[in-house]
Amino acid sequence: MPTPEQWKLWRQKRSWYERNSSRSRSRRLDRHAAEGGFFVRRPHEGEMLDGLDEGRVSVGEGTLFEPGCWVTLGPRAEIRIGEGCFLNRNVMLASVELIEIGDHTMFANGCVVGDGEHRYDDPEVPITWQGFKPRGPVRIGSNCWLGVNCVITGGVTIGDRAVVGANSVVTEDVPAGTIAVGAPAKIIREIDFKGSGSGN
Amino acid sequence: MPTPEQWKLWRQKRSWYERNSSRSRSRRLDRHAAEGGFFVRRPHEGEMLDGLDEGRVSVGEGTLFEPGCWVTLGPRAEIRIGEGCFLNRNVMLASVELIEIGDHTMFANGCVVGDGEHRYDDPEVPITWQGFKPRGPVRIGSNCWLGVNCVITGGVTIGDRAVVGANSVVTEDVPAGTIAVGAPAKIIREIDFKGSGSGN
Amino acid sequence: MPTPEQWKLWRQKRSWYERNSSRSRSRRLDRHAAEGGFFVRRPHEGEMLDGLDEGRVSVGEGTLFEPGCWVTLGPRAEIRIGEGCFLNRNVMLASVELIEIGDHTMFANGCVVGDGEHRYDDPEVPITWQGFKPRGPVRIGSNCWLGVNCVITGGVTIGDRAVVGANSVVTEDVPAGTIAVGAPAKIIREIDFKGSGSGN
Numbered sequence: 001m002p003t004p005e006q007w008k009l010w011r012q013k014r015s016w017y018e019r020n021s022s023r024s025r026s027r028r029l030d031r032h033a034a035e036g037g038f039f040v041r042r043p044h045e046g047e048m049l050d051g052l053d054e055g056r057v058s059v060g061e062g063t064l065f066e067p068g069c070w071v072t073l074g075p076r077a078e079i080r081i082g083e084g085c086f087l088n089r090n091v092m093l094a095s096v097e098l099i100e101i102g103d104h105t106m107f108a109n110g111c112v113v114g115d116g117e118h119r120y121d122d123p124e125v126p127i128t129w130q131g132f133k134p135r136g137p138v139r140i141g142s143n144c145w146l147g148v149n150c151v152i153t154g155g156v157t158i159g160d161r162a163v164v165g166a167n168s169v170v171t172e173d174v175p176a177g178t179i180a181v182g183a184p185a186k187i188i189r190e191i192d193f194k195g196s197g198s199g200n
Numbered sequence: 201m202p203t204p205e206q207w208k209l210w211r212q213k214r215s216w217y218e219r220n221s222s223r224s225r226s227r228r229l230d231r232h233a234a235e236g237g238f239f240v241r242r243p244h245e246g247e248m249l250d251g252l253d254e255g256r257v258s259v260g261e262g263t264l265f266e267p268g269c270w271v272t273l274g275p276r277a278e279i280r281i282g283e284g285c286f287l288n289r290n291v292m293l294a295s296v297e298l299i300e301i302g303d304h305t306m307f308a309n310g311c312v313v314g315d316g317e318h319r320y321d322d323p324e325v326p327i328t329w330q331g332f333k334p335r336g337p338v339r340i341g342s343n344c345w346l347g348v349n350c351v352i353t354g355g356v357t358i359g360d361r362a363v364v365g366a367n368s369v370v371t372e373d374v375p376a377g378t379i380a381v382g383a384p385a386k387i388i389r390e391i392d393f394k395g396s397g398s399g400n
Numbered sequence: 401m402p403t404p405e406q407w408k409l410w411r412q413k414r415s416w417y418e419r420n421s422s423r424s425r426s427r428r429l430d431r432h433a434a435e436g437g438f439f440v441r442r443p444h445e446g447e448m449l450d451g452l453d454e455g456r457v458s459v460g461e462g463t464l465f466e467p468g469c470w471v472t473l474g475p476r477a478e479i480r481i482g483e484g485c486f487l488n489r490n491v492m493l494a495s496v497e498l499i500e501i502g503d504h505t506m507f508a509n510g511c512v513v514g515d516g517e518h519r520y521d522d523p524e525v526p527i528t529w530q531g532f533k534p535r536g537p538v539r540i541g542s543n544c545w546l547g548v549n550c551v552i553t554g555g556v557t558i559g560d561r562a563v564v565g566a567n568s569v570v571t572e573d574v575p576a577g578t579i580a581v582g583a584p585a586k587i588i589r590e591i592d593f594k595g596s597g598s599g600n
Binding site: 001002006007009010013014017018043045068070090092110112118120121122123126127128129149151167168169183 | 430431433434435437439441464466467468484486489490503504505506508509510542543544545547548549561563565566567568577581582583591592593594
Binding site for chain 3: 230231233234235237239241264266267268284286289290303304305306308309310343344345347348349361363365366367368377381382383391392393394
């Protein structure tokens with residue numbers, strides 16, 4: 001049987017890990033959403049509420065977070081999301097510096113965008129205590145479509161109306177109007193926009 | 201503070217996005233499941249209930265949907281799922297025309313099957329408003345095993361007793377009794393069925 | 401309308417599939433967690449409680465299971481997890497024999513570790529009834545970092561302080577202090593540990 005001290009520690013962990021389920025935090029997040037015209041389905045993980053309170057997170061009108069999204073950011077990091085975006089189930093945004101997303105961009109289930117990475121190069125310290133190092137801001141344009149389980153790493157810029165294939169890992173820039181697939185992702189072609197003179 | 205109009209819009213969104221949690225829709229889905237001998241764990245997203253009501257979705261006896269599955273279909277689309285299938289956590293089926301799945305087929309966590317794709321070729325309109333275009337029916341046979349996070353795209357036929365490796369993206373047909381892996385998935389070998397004369 | 405017999409079967413399935421939500425099982429799992437100094441967020445799937453009761457699962461102090469983890473093990477299988485590990489959202493561990501994980505190892509969202517695979521080589525029997533065959537224990541060292549959606553298959557050993565890239569499928573050993581990426585995963589370089597004389 002756990003000791004009273006063990007239960008006390010367990011309860012402290014529970015209130016920290018489940019903080020976003022508290023009535024007061026939940027209501028505050030909905031207030032931001034109602035005011036900004038966006039919507040956050042639950043469960044929702046991370047520090048989006050704190051970032052909204054402090055002005056380090058902004059979310060445009062009409063943007064939707066499906067259940068299971070996890071938005072996390074370091075103490076000085078920013079996340080800027082435009083209007084009319086869709087973040088489907090289990091999408092994660094993890095910012096140590098800056099993640100910028102334009103308008104009407106769609107993230108399929110399970111996409112992960114992170115502008116930093118865990119440090120792992122100190123052989124004496126547990127990796128979980130080494131913190132994150134920034135790899136440069138991530139900028140994703142407007143009207144992009146990121147397929148299922150895409151991973152976008154630090155320092156990457158994705159141009160407007162680009163498409164990224166499912167299960168890709170994007171480690172280099174993707175120009176506007178192109179399609180990239182694979183791990184690491186490579187550009188496979190330009191999109192033939194209707195009426196652009198270049199295609200059907 | 202949000203205005204009363206902003207809260208009104210927020211509440212309208214909530215009732216739409218959370219419609220599947222309503223007592224009445226939830227009970228109706230369970231009624232279909234009890235009658236058909238299948239089971240749908242919650243949360244469950246999408247329009248499966250509507251499809252079952254209208255006869256455009258059918259699910260065989262013994263089939264199980266684990267939590268987080270998302271079954272969505274367009275206004276005339278169909279989804280036919282056989283008996284004894286397993287759809288593990290966070291599997292998504294998205295039909296604009298037809299998805300057919302045989303009996304005893306297993307989908308590991310996070311698989312996504314879609315017979316259409318978002319249109320993205322109009323440079324003047326937000327991508328989120330361009331709708332879907334069909335890429336041809338998806339037909340998956342009986343006794344298939346689809347590994348974790350497989351993506352099956354439109355127009356693909358997967359034969360009986362085929363196996364698809366984890367994190368694959370299947371864009372071409374997979375013949376019966378073969379193993380395909382990769383993104384895009386390639387056939388790596390035929391299965392040596394016991395007693396088939398071709399193997400152990 | 402379902403018959404009373406159909407509802408009875410439906411309710412039997414519900415109590416089996418939702419057993420981990422029962423007050424008594426949930427409380428017993430929390431008791432193990434409080435006593436061992438680890439934490440299990442909900443929902444949590446599988447047989448971890450049974451394995452802890454029987455001593456076939458052990459979890460070190462400070463280890464955290466984020467929501468949606470699924471820990472499943474066969475009747476004689478073992479799972480040993482060290483101290484201070486992080487298993488992020490939707491991580492799955494499936495043991496038919498043995499999965500061993502060291503201390504301070506991090507699994508990003510959606511990783512799947514399995515030491516067996518579904519049998520699929522009997523052409524006469526539904527694949528879902530063919531059971532699992534062991535492919536050898538999986539041993540993952542201490543201070544490893546496994547990226548988003550990594551899959552680790554049976555018989556694989558991953559050395560201490562190794563890093564595996566996102567969306568990788570690891571089918572061969574990864575030596576300590578190296579970085580592996582891809583599907584199947586290949587070693588791309590050794591880590592330059594600070595102060596190790598080999599790098600920055």
